[in-house]
Amino acid sequence: MAVEKKGMEVDGVGSVGDKLPCKKLVMNGAELVVKALEDEGVEVIFGFPGGAVLPLYDALYYSEKIKHILVRHEQCAAHAADGYARSSGKVGVCVATSGPGATNLVTGIANAYMDSIPMVAITGQVVVSAIGRDSFQEADITGITLPITKHNFLLNDVEQIVPTIKKAFHIASTGRPGPVLIDLPRDITTMEAEYRPDMELDTPGYKIPKMQGRDALEEIAEVLKQSEKPVIYAGGGILRSKAQGELLSLAEKHDIPVTTTLMGKSCFPENHGLSLGMLGMHGTVYANYAVSECDLLLGIGVRFADRVTGNISTFAQNARVVHMDIDPAEIGKNVPVDYEVVGDIREILSSLLRLAPEKKHCEWNETIDGWKDKYPLHYDNSTDIIKPQYVIEQICEVTEGRAYVATEVGQHQMWAAQYYKSLMPGSFSTSGGLGTMGFGFPASIGMQMANPDATVFNIAGDGSIQMNIQELATIAQYDLPVNIAILNNQYLGMVRQWQEIFHGRRYSQTDMSHQPDFVKLAEAYGVEALKVEKKEEVRPAIEKAVGSKKPFLMDFHVEREENVFPMVPPGGSIKKMIRG
């Protein structure tokens, strides 16, 4: 740590009886930032240096506790921090310089905000006296990120560095998590101040929602007792509050089938008899039927997003609706609910488990099993052409559902959600709310950093991977054994699918057949790669990649015009799916 080199100790001035140590540490602002990050337990930072953060990088140079991963584009610093947070439960940290560095973070911050991911983003800023003068590399990043952060700070006092970083981590990681940005003018990082880690936090306006609705819980227990056809609709809130154990107990003790949202995927083992897979626009037929037919819908850590509900007026119209969430503003925002409980999901579920007696729902589960038999996820695998779903099934088999998977956005994302049966909580990262192409590859870097020994897959499309392909340099530099599986159909497949179905097959600007040779490209970056064009080569390629324990890219040339089914047309009722 920089203290040894630059810090100086001076005699304390504390009065008699003062609990402060009699020696005090004086450091410059940049060193205070690094020290405060170390105090928060930060082990990895994803970032990219620049003029305004030079002092910060100078201080990082001496840190033995924090490893810095140099990405090749600041957007990826944010996505990598995001993937790190999702797969570790810790706060992800990213750093960028002022101006363009900061604005390049914006998509990544918005992505984390939409998916409620705990993140602290630190941006450099021009010197305080130059703010507002359109200085070189100046951007009003606190203004720009105001609607996409849980909170942000513009620091203008070196004394406030340590308490502000403490606050930022506290705010990012508690309640409904989210990204917090700290904008750090360069001159603040070169001024000196005493290191005082014991300063009290002063955030009177920040309220972590406490559990409200214990009465409602008793009513819910009663309704649960009466219900013949209950369904659990579980979301990302389960993973954020680490309530997967409680969820499993609730489902098993009460014999309730569980469908998850895209964000909730991996919170419930997908090989479990009570698992319905995903619901909504590309959900399973049986999940959507179950929600449509149920008499009690338990929405847990969810937000009734439009991709889930379809037409709101027909969504779960036979059911009494229970909504449990940490964010009171989510209750009743999109769908009227009959019972609401606000608070930490884990706490809520533990209380409910104590209240509700066990019960079996044999008839209801038989009905659902009937739907599972009649309308399974399916695709035509009879041709020699590689089907994208087949590739994902093979990845799932080889990794036994225990890989950490990050996806981009599009058809491959939906196929991954449908066919990769995740068994480990937090092992599936995807851009659920914002739908960010280019998220998955950098996110997989973050997941690998959080889980160094795990098998990590980035399931990508040929369109999405090109949005952040430069990170091949990053995985090569740090020798991160990320496995990239490109489902290459030479189209922006999801847009093409919509053009096929809703726009008379007019494939406007979705043909991506002019593309690089991904194998040569990967090799140019020093990453081993394989092109796979035959079905029988799929599994050996995956086994080779996983076995290599090295960065590896697989370019699977798949059926060009395969569609994602089932599909609920936008705004339609989720009962009425195109089954394909």
Add this chain to the structure above:
Amino acid sequence: MKHTLSVLVENRPGVLTRVAALFARRGYNIDSLAVGRTENPDISRMTIVVPGDHHVIEQVTKQLDKLIDVIKVSDITKDEYVERELILIKVGADPSVRGEIMQIVDIFRARVVDIGKDSLIIEATGDLGKIDAIENSMRSFGIIEVVRTGKIAMVRGPKHEDAENYLSHRRL
């Protein structure tokens, strides 16, 4: 229906932006917004008049409450409270009509605060009904300019809201 929200916020730069941006982004309207510091210089109070049904007001309140700089949001619409707004009206007034204007000003217990060659500036305070009434009564003379502060409000009786506890207990 119009609701009156009394919002305690941290008195620091950017807070007004955060509140205003929230309304803009979520598509809520603001009828008026008045802001000034409280008896504690670290804290400001905003009085915001918001049109909308129950659902809208509930969302506005909950979303405002999530802002870190917002300490307390109270919908005081149904409480007993005193409301005031201040208006300045510049009205066309050649000497022939000045007497008539002065009479109206007296009736409203308003004041003339400036006299120009062909115009007067009138200052009035009162609840919204009174302010609207005096503005309307001046129309026939030709209103040149109007500036209104927006409504401020204070709940009657002893100190109100748990946030007041915070006001007194806060470390300074």
